[in-house]
Amino acid sequence: MADPQLAPVVIGGGDRDRRFARALIYVGGAILVVAALAAVFAPLLSKWGPTEIDPAGTLATPGGAHLLGTDGNGMDVWSRVLHAARIDLGIAVCAVALAVVVGTLLGLLAGYLGGWVDDVLMRIVDIFQAFPTFILALAVAALLGDGFGNLVLTIAAVNAPAYARLVRAEVRTLREMAYIEAAKTSGASMFGILWRHLLPNSLTPVRVIAPLNCGWAMLTLAGLSFLGLGVTVPTAEWGSMISLGTSDVVAGRWWTSVPPGLALLVCVLGFSLLGEGLQERADAKRR
């Protein structure tokens, strides 16, 4: 027998990655839940309407009647920051959802059918991806004009090609799998193979990328609005609020631009943490 006095040898590590992933998902998720609640209950959380002008004065300092003061037009900053969450979160999430649906559909077809369908679709994707994302968004936004629907279309258009590529690559691997051959030999139709087997299995990477993408979409929207191509005053939107407030900062009036900036930062961070956490969890599972 071995010497009983020898202590057991312990090799550390274990489950750190998994716990880390879970923490990221919880923190990111919590931020987003708070942001969503703020957006939904914005009218209850503020005394003033987002476009209501306080006749008592413009550029009022924070405190008093206005929690975060008023902007150059005499509108309540706190109320506008809350109401802007509806536009920013709404457009970002809708646009990414649309991009996922369209991109996945194109990717499925291109990946499974191959041949000329693949060639044509992928060349179109190439054209989209040949431009820097933001420049492309500027061009599309200028073409379509503003408004909720058009902005969703603009941001979806610049993001969909990435999903098409992602899903196509996934499908090209999956279609060689034994279970796809098994489905074929079981007499499954093309639609059946695409819908029942390839679609559910090719969405794994999409699930990880989509939350991250929502954060980028918000930045794109804010950027467009900052440049005057997205949501315009008087509608409350963080990007346009920052744009309006830039000149105030020089004069020491930080409250018109810093709060919307922070709101944007926190929401993007929430999406990033959530996406990062999902990525980590997927990696931990694979190990």
Added chain:
Amino acid sequence: MLDIEDLSVVIRRPGRQVAALSNVSFSVAPGEVVGLVGESGGGKSMVARAIVGMLPSGSHATGRVGFDGADVLRMDAAALAKHRGRGAAICFQNPRGALSPTRTVGRQLIDRLVTHQGMSGDRAVESAAELFASVGIRNPGQRLRAYPHELSGGMAQRVMISLAAGCAPSLLIADEPTTGLDVTLTAEILRQFRHAADTDGRGVLLISHDLASIAEVCDRVVVLYAGTVVETGPAAKVLREPAHPYTRALLRSVPDVGGGRVVATAGGMPLLTAAPHDCPFAPRCAHATDVCRTTRPETEKLADGWSLACFHPQEAPLSVVNAEKSDNAATEAGRIVLRVEDAHVVYRSRFGSGGHHALRGVSLELRTGETLGVVGESGCGKSTLAKLIMGLVEPSAGAVAVAGKDVRKRSRVERTRAQMVFQDPIGSLSPRRTVADSIAEPLRAAKVSTADRARRVEAALGRMELDDSILTRYPHELSGGQAQRIGIARALVGEPDLIVFDEPTSALDVTVQAQILEVIADVAADAGHGSVFISHDLATVRGFADRVVVLYLGRVVEEGPVDEVFDHPRHPYTRALLGSAPRLGATRAADVQLVKDLDEADAATGCALAARCPFVTDTCRSQEQTLQPYGESRAACWRVPELPALIGKSDS
């Protein structure tokens, strides 16, 4: 030299705990080859990891891994680095994955020699070439400059051995060194390990799930079950007259080319959460009594160097039950369900011209109630033939008809008349579909009503001896054996005309393989359909095929009734295959030895085997060989009548 004493490893992770090894003790002496056998999950790889000090994170290890007086478990980083280089070196299961893909194999070997042996550059190049030559690599100078992807599996495994042996370790560990290699290569690779022990006086630890293949080269065998050593002893004793019921079960599960019957043992290996307080094999053991279920048997000495942990040691030598052949009277009356006529398949490369000629003129015919075995080494076109029959690849010439219908002109329902059972049991089930959904897939295509579908799925499941509760599970929740039963149920459910089994058991553990083979033998005996059974393992085919065809580089080289082909092989290739197939009982020396590896052979003109055949003449090199009748079989070799004399001559 290596002396493992009372080694226990428990892996603790949040939410689960696995007792990977429980009180394992054994030793390896210099010049000795020890086999470590058992099924996957038994702890074989964990032993290897403990010896090189690479236990996974979360491990709690107790006991001692003694190596030349030191304890590996308690070595510091510097001592471990030295130990891994000069003390114990490991050859991994997947040699191509373990070699760095962007550096030449010579570079990788020379680096090791310089680091661990302190050689100068020139001296290292010289001894690298010597090492390559010593493991049977031809043209060592040229091979040193090769990248891993340019090597065949067998060649890569030889490089791995030279890498491990290059640091002159006192112990060489090989983790499943021959899994995935063809039979003709397996024997050759195992000889290299024996050679390392005999000439260099190294200790060798051969880890394998395949008892039959390592039986011939080992001095001693250690049998692991659920992390415990159940039997240790001289190879000859343990393999011929095993005393532990698990060792006996393991041996009886191995199909035998000689035609011995496989006896399956029900159940699977338990995953222990703590060191056992009973005999872990008791639930599956036919000899188990109450004492086995309450007390863990002590390891007791049976004879010199032979010990086991069992309350009821068995004594009788393992008898070989010869399978009684079912009468094939029904075969004659069956209708033809598969006809392949002079089929060729060429995989065109996407860029430029050229391509790979995977099948070169194969003709087959199969009737209902009949089972056709297809055997050959990897790359011979077995899987292409399966895909061709299933209509997954198109013939570039020739024709394939299933149930009288050309495979290219079938409707969706007609496509379901031929079904396939795949090699990867879990991978062939859609990961996000339930078991019920997967089995019903062929019925969906045949437009069977929902109620009828459920009834037929249950019937198929019942035949696989599976419980209804499995229907709502997903593939990742299934064991390999369960998943393969689901795969067979899916093939059966639509009552097809033809079932193709493509290596259905090669991904399974030995005792599970035996269980699945029993199920398949039962299914294949149905009079309603014909079966094609494809395997690289000759022994599994022998069990229940009626006829067998031997494929070599896309051609049929021999064809005939199964007993005739196995007992009286005609073609030199068939002889070589059968000769190198591992056998548990009497070791049969190969009467024909092929002279090169498959990848070096060229099949452009003449006989496909010409480059490797020891009996080759100019006629063979220039003339295409066609199947000629010799007795009950047909073989594609004109020298068949002269072969017995030629073999006799080469023996003397």
